Amino acid sequence: MSNEMPALMEMARPSAQEQQRVEALRAQLRNANYLYYAQDAPELSDAAYDALMRELRELEERFPELLTPDSPTERVGTEAVNLFAPYPHRVSMLSLDNAFSADNLRSWEDRLRRQLGAGPELAIEYICELKIDGLSVNLTYENGQFISGGTRGDGLTGEDITPNLRTISALPKQLRPLSSRASNGDNSVIPLSEGAEAVPTPGGQGVPARIEIRGEVFMSHREFARINGEAEEQGGRTFANPRNAAAGSLRQKDIAVTAKRRLDIFLYAVGECEGWTFQSQHDLLQAYRVWGLRTNPNVRVCEGIEQVIEFCDEWSGKKGELPYDIDGVVVKVNSFSLQRELGQVSSRAPRWAIAYKYPALQVRTRVESIEVQVGRTGALTPVANLTPVALAGVMVARATLHNEDEIRRKDVRIGDWVVVQRAGEVIPEIVEVVKGERTGDEIEFAMPANCPSCGAQVVRAEGEAVLRCPNEECPKKMHERIRYFASRMAMDIEGLGDKQCEQLTQVGLVRDVADIYALTKEQMLSLERMGDKLATKILDHIEGSKTRPLARLIAGLGIRHIGEHSSEVLASHFGTLEKLAAASVDELAGVFEIGRRTAESIRAFFDEPHNQRTLSKLHKAGVRPQSHDSAPHSDRFAGKSFVFTGTLIRLKRDEAETLVKHLGGRASGSVSKQTSYLVAGGEAGSKLTRAQQLGIPVLTEDEFLQMTEDITEESDLA
């Protein structure tokens, strides 16, 4: 075939490395297929699986000579395991190609137009349906009676699970004929949607003579929680997610077990069909509904791909509100005659449909090393350094491992391949180790016996999972405490950031938070990259922080178990620092929202001589916190209103809103003309669309944080 290619466009040849990669990908995917379909014990997340499949498909497209008939890209799944009787599908169950972005959808539409020989003027009508994350099944109904049903298997033959399917209460054993629904009781055909009619063949009884009805069996979040809760109580095996739970329940030899689990089903497609004609996917869904089959209500007919993209965006923001999992949107060409015209690609996937997948929030990468961080309370936290990998638009290079017990429980070793997940938290988390990838060279990790910063012997308190550095003079602990004290969560001292705090503690100028107030200009100027103007500014801000509200100071002290909210509670209850410091454990525990453990921790803090010295130094330095009020401590955002949407990475939603309030602005839940800024995190949905329509400036989370910090540089320039 290369003879026909112009000389300059010579066909690329795969390198040895690329050939090896293709082989490795195939092996991985085959193994994953086996575990997923045959064992119900997937080791790969769907997102990781999709990524591998995509990489393989891309390589095969670039180097068609590498494509073999047995490649996983050419097959839907693996052969059905020989536990249940084989269930051959009369019309094979195809898989769908995936789209991962709006642009992917647009180029799919371009391809459709080319195949139809049409130009951009052709408006294609699509239908969008939510992609339910469950198990695909094929059901046969004859003259309205449920006869049998099977899993998808390899797309040609699945497993016969008829008795299991019968236990699903949402699945009708008998279809309700159309005629019985007609008000006048005759056999006239009732219209299913505007402009189109379902056409029963002559002699039809209001149901097809025979039909293969396809759908997805799934489990609701609630049922999933119930089953896992019970399994946990009885010491049984819990399921990783609702999808696995649905699959495990459906493929049960013991039907009594299946019956006890409330599985649910949505029907949305057709295989072989005798004695009925559908005009479009929309008509099919309407007919299903009338026949008494459960269909998903969140369906939309769209004119052109841009409306499809809108639907996808909308559900990206709303999908968390559903009582079950979806992993995307299935987009189909609505008209069945257009579908027939478009046909399918080889035997694998139809051309007229595509699955739009939401960005992966899970990804696979490797643990390069594990390091131990010391926090402001002295807690030692193991953190995994990962081979950097993109996750929902952010590069992820680290993941918290929480504590030693957690490392043991997940059995994370240095060198392991792991699945990393980001769930709206600041630091991503390791979900699980991909044990199948182990080579034996992985190294088990042990927590150090000594603090990595000061070398003090670490301690583990009774009943606690966390190891701590007990040394009150530990430089790293000090650095973290001072950084937190100066941060916007506490005393909000502009210009005193992480770098400055680190230097100040390293050179020994600051040994506790009170030392900040003794800093001189000469000392400030000795720091790296510190100019006269900036030093003056920072000293001014330090001075200004002396009269912050009491709650800010309480938060800044870094008492264990005391966060921003508890600080507010304590400040409003006690009014002054002196009264708080004098309160007994019983008094403290009597405060609404303060538990016994927190009360003990507060008492212990004020009883500690080191802390008493610090408090007395703060008083001598002239720190006089204002008694509790909710006044903002800056007017930087005065008159501005912010709306937050999507997943924020560095701040929690309520922290971001509190921050806006502290800076004198307003945080609102909905976008209107009065909104000054929309801060859009990952997976932003309808609010983003609305803001764009209204022409409201949209900020990324980083841009927003920049705005809260900018003032130092701004005032320096002024």
Ligand SMILES: [Zn+2]
């Ligand atoms: Zn230490």
